[in-house]
Amino acid sequence: MSQETPIDPETLRRQHPADVADLLIRLPLGEAVAALRELPPELAGRVLVEIAPEAAADYMDAFEPGALAALMAGLPSDEATDLAALLEPIRRRDLLALLPEELALHVESLLAYPPDTAGGIMSEDFIMLRADRTAQECQADLRRRPRATLPDVSYLYVTDGARRLVGVVPLRDLVFARPDQRIGDIMSREVRTLPVDADREEIALQFERYRFLGLPVVDGQGRLQGIVKSSDALEIAQAEATEDMQLMVGLSGEERSFTPWQKALGRRLPWLYVNLATAFAAAGVVSLFEAQISRWAALAVFLPVIAGQGGNAGMQTLTIVVRDMALGEMSPRDGRRVLMKELVLAAIVGLAIGLTVGAIGYLWKGSIELGLVAGAAMLLNQLAAAFSGVAIPLGLRLLRLDPALASSILLTTVTDIAGFFFFLGLAVLAMRQLGM
Amino acid sequence: MSQETPIDPETLRRQHPADVADLLIRLPLGEAVAALRELPPELAGRVLVEIAPEAAADYMDAFEPGALAALMAGLPSDEATDLAALLEPIRRRDLLALLPEELALHVESLLAYPPDTAGGIMSEDFIMLRADRTAQECQADLRRRPRATLPDVSYLYVTDGARRLVGVVPLRDLVFARPDQRIGDIMSREVRTLPVDADREEIALQFERYRFLGLPVVDGQGRLQGIVKSSDALEIAQAEATEDMQLMVGLSGEERSFTPWQKALGRRLPWLYVNLATAFAAAGVVSLFEAQISRWAALAVFLPVIAGQGGNAGMQTLTIVVRDMALGEMSPRDGRRVLMKELVLAAIVGLAIGLTVGAIGYLWKGSIELGLVAGAAMLLNQLAAAFSGVAIPLGLRLLRLDPALASSILLTTVTDIAGFFFFLGLAVLAMRQLGM
Structure with missing residues (x-):
């Protein structure tokens, strides 16, 4: 990047790692x-x-395992795990052998969890207390630990002898407790937890809904395994939203503005070919009516209007359904109700837009029949758009796929095919009437 | 909702307010x-x-001011403000007169800030310390306060006599400090702050980038005015993502699955009419070529393929740019670089898809000229799609509008008009060659 000022290592050193990262991603x-x-x-x-x-x-990939181990030696175990997970298995094994032993053990245990689950996201930086100790004893214990090993926690977790979670004490309550109060008396026994296999969407949902600063992660036996922090939840929520927006239009969910084009190409092209196939399916419908179009070329003028308007209205419905499902504000059992609402809306929108299109058809092309056909096709296609805007994400969920996956490509396939079919089919009937 | 089990008030009482809300929004x-x-x-x-x-x-709106004041009397000031902001000015005045005096004062001062800024989002539940006190004195002070007035804080803020922020002490550090340490010695002097007028996007960005549990909000003189918590940031980030997804397709940003259709109609219809106008602008291009289409109806078959494929590829570019701008990962000065990348990608995609379309044109319709015209138009339209996918959100930002606003409607307008024009324009040249 010749037009950028060269980056001075001394300046970088004084910046927050996130700001350094922001500069680096703009470099070759x-x-x-x-x-x-x-x-x-x-x-x-x-x-x-x-x-x-x-x-x-x-x-x-540009670093030798030894150099990489040096970079990672000072990281918390969850962050070291995220990085290790990005390596090829062989390079990962080499790296683990070179990491400090305790960190390597933590990383190895965390690598066992899929990266998109609570187990894969959680950190092991939490503090456990016993219920029978007093507030003062706990504070004294904590002060005795070397400062560097004290994680930046908001809650302290109370466990029994088998490491099962029995309560939680906000750090605040420990500070404000009388020195002789027992942890068992100040702790809250109603602890919300995340199972180790909770997925990203569920984690973001719990944090958004209940506004925690952190949530403990437990295994099937209720044993404390780690914590997820609210900053992790924010990162997850942003990644989920990005992924949904990208999946809808046939992107990988991972692409960024600065992703090299070579990488972007391999991912976008397959979906664009899928889209091309669906476009030709729709074109096949048009092709059935070539004879009619030769005789009445105005049909070709209205075709894209009917199909495009259906696509846009359908995208509105689809966007609301995909997003509300991701936010947990709509569940599949709400499907019928949302479908009814969208159909009512589509009927009214279809009538309004249909009348307008019909009037334009009549006034522009001087044919009342063209107006009627275009208006009616518009109404029908709005209904098809509303139906598929609700049905596509629900159907994808039913197939255990992401409700966003290529949903916009699927939707426009429906609205193109339905729009062409309604419009040209009705045009054939009108032409028979007209003796064309 | 006759098919739902009736909701028992006793059951509701035992649930988290967020869960009760989740049930209520599904009721009439x-x-x-x-x-x-x-x-x-x-x-x-x-x-x-x-x-x-x-x-x-x-x-x-269904509650009398007195009943509403009773509901809101127990809320933290920032939440009471959010609710009060939803009322008509006259009803708001009536409500404020009925709220407890201290809360009313807080709400009135918070209402002065626009709701989407740090000032409108911040809470006044923070704790201030003086630098010259010892850790022990501060803890003793805090313990003396009634428990109910102690906010669930992660950081304590150190201010001077004029309430100017001079440092921050993580609650953890207060707990782990030696009792005789002075606050001035344990506090961190490098405090990141939000200005009262920071917008939602900026707030979400700060939290995502630096992973804070809370950030202090200061006025122009550096005086502490409130705090924004990470749970607020999560809520804001989700709302921003929802808004961007909705704005792109011509929705208000506020619509939900359960929004009554009457409300949805009034907001969706105007954008659908805008879309209709743009669709007719594109149809006008087709109409210029009606004579050619009459003679060569296969043109009508390929039209929607060229335009649709441009629309889909353009949506991929647009989605990445809009989202990366919202996440602060791409700024307008990165525009030229991202545009170059997208154009390279579009040229390659355009060649690949163009060759495929050309081959199909030749094999299906038996015309090498149709294949050439369709392939070339496809390549050109991919370039137009990439250009507008980058230029539209950057242009909207330049006009100080949201880069997402109606961007998908604008984009498909470009790809429709450009696609029709390239394809039919080239077809005219080919027909001259062919003597058609």
């Missing part, structure tokens, strides 16, 4: 890696954590 | 309001806070 791969090498290893490791997974993997 | 307005009336006022107030603003406003 080679320059970014060179800049990373100039940084103190601990900072470089924290910068890597802030970079989107795909680019981070590219950067890491 | 009258039943939801009746259920709210059955709840203890304090719980009903907390339920109202959990309901999407638009529906909450409808519920609140």
